[in-house]
Amino acid sequence: MKNLMNNFRLYAGVLRRISHTLTVGMLNADRRTSLLSLYHVYYKNNHSSDHTPIDPYIIPKTDVFELFGNDNAEYEGVYECGFGHTTEFELKVISNLVRKANPQRIFEIGTFEGRTTLNMALNCEANAEIITLDLPASELKATLMEIEDGEVRYVDKEVSGERFMGHAMSYKIKQVFGDSATFSFDEYKNSIDLAFIDGSHAYDYVINDTEKILSIMRPNGLIIWHDYTNWEGVRAAMNELYSNDLRLKNLKHIGGTSILMLQL
Numbered sequence: 001m002k003n004l005m006n007n008f009r010l011y012a013g014v015l016r017r018i019s020h021t022l023t024v025g026m027l028n029a030d031r032r033t034s035l036l037s038l039y040h041v042y043y044k045n046n047h048s049s050d051h052t053p054i055d056p057y058i059i060p061k062t063d064v065f066e067l068f069g070n071d072n073a074e075y076e077g078v079y080e081c082g083f084g085h086t087t088e089f090e091l092k093v094i095s096n097l098v099r100k101a102n103p104q105r106i107f108e109i110g111t112f113e114g115r116t117t118l119n120m121a122l123n124c125e126a127n128a129e130i131i132t133l134d135l136p137a138s139e140l141k142a143t144l145m146e147i148e149d150g151e152v153r154y155v156d157k158e159v160s161g162e163r164f165m166g167h168a169m170s171y172k173i174k175q176v177f178g179d180s181a182t183f184s185f186d187e188y189k190n191s192i193d194l195a196f197i198d199g200s201h202a203y204d205y206v207i208n209d210t211e212k213i214l215s216i217m218r219p220n221g222l223i224i225w226h227d228y229t230n231w232e233g234v235r236a237a238m239n240e241l242y243s244n245d246l247r248l249k250n251l252k253h254i255g256g257t258s259i260l261m262l263q264l
């Protein structure tokens, strides 16, 4: 009974406020703003036929790189990121790491659309080379180890590397195809200055890809992993390697990103 009375009082209060807002309250700017918010929340949300966001994000972007003036890299499509991509900030971090490391030869596992590949190409020297490995969609069901269900959509695509195709930087990029568990890395032994591991996020693949990349690095190379905080398989595999494999004892997680890096 007490609850019923409380609810009645609450509804009566709300009704009184609404009546006021819809009449004399309209003369008050704050009340008009509250009404507009209510309209956005209740009317537009319930009547939008295509369920697109009500207000697109129209405010221009900036980030700590621009604000603090330590942005030395070049970018393309940095703000055009979606599922399966590095975030804008991560792409800037990777691009700056590439520029600082000045690698002659880069190896990437996991091309996808080639957004990171392209930005690495923009930030290495004219005679540098990037080899990017991708699993062809036709081999989706034939991998040596199991990939995660959630990453099938990144494999199952018509084109791999569309972001750099026809781009002025594409001459630096060599695409190779295969399953990272069976692909032969032999010809790249002791030749890679920087590697980006972003293929399958399944535990076994992260362990496999790390081992394969370690086998082709030059002594002072830099290895970068993506998705440490986004995929359980990456987290578990990298935690295990960090705890048990002395080669990874200097592994670092870059704050504000899902990126791990190891300076050999």
Ligand SMILES: C[S@@+](CC[C@H](N)C(=O)[O-])C[C@H]1O[C@@H](n2cnc3c(N)ncnc32)[C@H](O)[C@@H]1O
Pocket (backbone or CB within 6 Å): 084, 085, 086, 109, 110, 111, 112, 113, 114, 115, 116, 117, 133, 134, 135, 136, 143, 147, 154, 155, 156, 178, 179, 180, 181, 198, 199, 200, 205
């Ligand atoms: C998340 S996407 C990579 C995103 C890309 N590195 C970027 O930064 O935009 C993962 C990619 O890894 C590839 N991949 C998945 N399993 C693989 C495997 N076993 N061997 C090689 N590539 C694999 C997928 O085809 C997909 O293109």
